[in-house]
Amino acid sequence: MTTEEPLQWTIHLARRRPARTAVALGFILAAAVCAGWAFRSPVLGLLAAFLLTAAIADYLFPVRYRLGEDGLEARGFLLRRRMTWSQVRRVTRDHLGVKLSPLPRPSRLEAYRGIYLWFAGNEDRVMATIAHHRASEAAGGDDRQPIQRTPGAS
Numbered sequence: 001m002t003t004e005e006p007l008q009w010t011i012h013l014a015r016r017r018p019a020r021t022a023v024a025l026g027f028i029l030a031a032a033v034c035a036g037w038a039f040r041s042p043v044l045g046l047l048a049a050f051l052l053t054a055a056i057a058d059y060l061f062p063v064r065y066r067l068g069e070d071g072l073e074a075r076g077f078l079l080r081r082r083m084t085w086s087q088v089r090r091v092t093r094d095h096l097g098v099k100l101s102p103l104p105r106p107s108r109l110e111a112y113r114g115i116y117l118w119f120a121g122n123e124d125r126v127m128a129t130i131a132h133h134r135a136s137e138a139a140g141g142d143d144r145q146p147i148q149r150t151p152g153a154s
Contacts (some may be wrong), residue, residue: 006068007129011118013059024059028052054078065117067129072100074115081115085133093149098126 014021028049036045053060061077071084089104101114117126 004069006066007122007125008064008066009120009122010062010064011120012062013118014061021060024056063118067117067126067133069133072115072117074117083115085137088130088134088137091130091134093127098130100130 014024031052032045032049035048036042039045057078058076063074063076063079066073066075071082071087073080073082075081083100083102087102088100090101090106092099092101097116097118099110099114099116101110103110103113107113119126
């Protein structure tokens, strides 16, 4: 029995859109200065900058993805998400990436559950790897949903 080499890639969304990144960083700086000035506390200004940076860390810093035999993971600055293939109940693809969710149906919890994999010119390999692992996990039968496409997905 041979084990496949895991599919790995890194994406840095901030580099893809430098103008949008400059606006985001400008907003964070302005908010930090305003918070520090309004509360007359440089510590609160720094706290505001940290919290706003943490809120968009997936955008500002590189994210590394790994899809292997044991599951999938996303790792970045302040980000560590991991799922096993048996936890994936629903896959939804759009034109930018694919969401792997442990929820069998769409829910308000969707934003806080699962892992969104951004494509990096590797759509075919990512989707083939997901299909391969879901097929081998589903051999015993379960409640997994077929891969769905959101409107406008290619």
